[in-house]
Amino acid sequence: MSESARTAAAPAGSDRGRWWRAPAISTAVTLMLLPWAVVLRGLGEMATDPCTSPGPCPAVPYLAAASAALIAATVALVLQWPASWLFQRARVTVCLVPVAALVVEVLAIMNAGNSM
Numbered sequence: 001m002s003e004s005a006r007t008a009a010a011p012a013g014s015d016r017g018r019w020w021r022a023p024a025i026s027t028a029v030t031l032m033l034l035p036w037a038v039v040l041r042g043l044g045e046m047a048t049d050p051c052t053s054p055g056p057c058p059a060v061p062y063l064a065a066a067s068a069a070l071i072a073a074t075v076a077l078v079l080q081w082p083a084s085w086l087f088q089r090a091r092v093t094v095c096l097v098p099v100a101a102l103v104v105e106v107l108a109i110m111n112a113g114n115s116m
Contacts, residue, residue: 020084026098037105041063044059044109080095
């Protein structure tokens with residue numbers, strides 16, 4: 001089916017023919033930030049290696065939150081494509097989740113370094 005036929009078949013005011021734009025932009029931004037987030041996660045682990053507190057290191061919860069945010073960003077990156085197709089009204093929100101998870105990961109790494 002041609003693009004004009006698909007656009008003509010969509011109801012007036014519908015964004016069904018251009019549903020892929022928001023997840024494509026989000027995927028491009030996330031794939032550019034994801035390698036840097038992984039490097040920061042590794043550097044955060046090395047920076048907190050010489051923890052000298054008598055009990056557990058105070059940075060461990062922050063590093064665990066960073067790992068969870070990194071996993072959440074990866075899962076959201078994959079799931080945003082079908083979700084943006086299915087949930088048309090929440091498309092922008094769904095596509096901001098991977099980028100927001102990477103921001104949370106960077107903030108958790110920064111807090112891990114400050115908790116030492």
